[in-house]
Amino acid sequence: xxxxxxRAAARVFxxxxxxxxxxxxxxxxxxxxxxxxxxxxGAKVTRQAIVKHLRVLEDAGIVTPERNGxxxxxxxxxxxxxxxxxxxxxxxxxxxxxxxRLRVLVxxxxxxxxxxx
Amino acid sequence: xxxxxxRAAARVFxxxxxxxxxxxxxxxxxxxxxxxxxxxxGAKVTRQAIVKHLRVLEDAGIVTPERNGxxxxxxxxxxxxxxxxxxxxxxxxxxxxxxxRLRVLVxxxxxxxxxxx
DNA sequence: CAGACGTGCAAACAACTGGTTGCACATGGC
DNA sequence: GCCATGTGCAACCAGTTGTTTGCACGTCTG
Numbered sequence: 001x002x003x004x005x006x007r008a009a010a011r012v013f014x015x016x017x018x019x020x021x022x023x024x025x026x027x028x029x030x031x032x033x034x035x036x037x038x039x040x041x042g043a044k045v046t047r048q049a050i051v052k053h054l055r056v057l058e059d060a061g062i063v064t065p066e067r068n069g070x071x072x073x074x075x076x077x078x079x080x081x082x083x084x085x086x087x088x089x090x091x092x093x094x095x096x097x098x099x100x101r102l103r104v105l106v107x108x109x110x111x112x113x114x115x116x117x
Numbered sequence: 118x119x120x121x122x123x124r125a126a127a128r129v130f131x132x133x134x135x136x137x138x139x140x141x142x143x144x145x146x147x148x149x150x151x152x153x154x155x156x157x158x159g160a161k162v163t164r165q166a167i168v169k170h171l172r173v174l175e176d177a178g179i180v181t182p183e184r185n186g187x188x189x190x191x192x193x194x195x196x197x198x199x200x201x202x203x204x205x206x207x208x209x210x211x212x213x214x215x216x217x218r219l220r221v222l223v224x225x226x227x228x229x230x231x232x233x234x
Numbered sequence: 235c236a237g238a239c240g241t242g243c244a245a246a247c248a249a250c251t252g253g254t255t256g257c258a259c260a261t262g263g264c
Numbered sequence: 265g266c267c268a269t270g271t272g273c274a275a276c277c278a279g280t281t282g283t284t285t286g287c288a289c290g291t292c293t294g
Binding site: 018020045046048049052053056069070071 | 251252253254255260261262
């Protein structure tokens with residue numbers, strides 16, 4: 001159930017976990033939809049490398065291609081980023097709950113009989 | 118300047134971008150601090166694999182080891198997750214701004230002379 | 235103290251990643 | 265119609281990743 005969601009999240013994180021890819025995502029974020037060629041303009045790697053990275057980002061659902069004449073524009077899919085953000089939130093929230101549980105255990109020394117209410 | 122922050126973010130995302138590692142992080146999130154051995158108990162990989170993954174997570178700052186007698190407990194570092202979350206927020210926000218800019222361009226047809234105020 | 239339990243290191247290995255180069259195929263503008 | 269521009273394979277390669285196995289070293293506990 002949450003296994004599929006976890007796999008999807010791992011894919012998104014994997015896609016973002018590469019410097020070149022992350023800078024591509026950032027460029028798309030600030031500059032709007034761009035083609036592979038224009039993305040490779042400023043980059044220090046080949047267009048083909050960028051194309052491969054775009055494929056990875058697309059497989060993760062972070063980016064969506066749309067043909068526009070003879071060029072393909074890649075647009076950011078902010079919903080996917082939101083999903084990933086939510087995933088991180090969930091983990092952090094779980095951790096806070098775990099800490100709270102631990103705190104309660106510590107503050108409840110040995111007298112389990114007393115009624116704290 | 119933001120280059121360093123970007124590298125750090127990429128590291129965090131890379132660390133989270135592996136199924137085994139992500140499930141480790143989740144276990145730590147819900148179960149509190151755990152040792153490599155206990156983490157490898159339920160997993161389908163060896164303890165050594167878990168240890169290596171923990172090293173990666175530690176290098177990314179997601180996890181902190183603390184010796185407790187003969188075992189080492191790994192605790193989650195939710196601040197790092199928050200940082201990553203913030204990074205995603207920034208990108209999504211940039212995208213929204215880009216869309217807004219585009220919308221303005223579209224709704225401002227050709228009469229650049231009219232005063233919309 | 236002796237053994238059980240947990241950690242730490244290193245070698246070995248298949249699979250995958252990120253990157254390049256070279257070439258063929260579409261498409262828009264002149 | 266031509267050619268510049270942009271995309272789409274495919275092969276190839278070095279480096280990294282994920283994982284296992286084997287063994288040596290600490291450290292609690294009876």
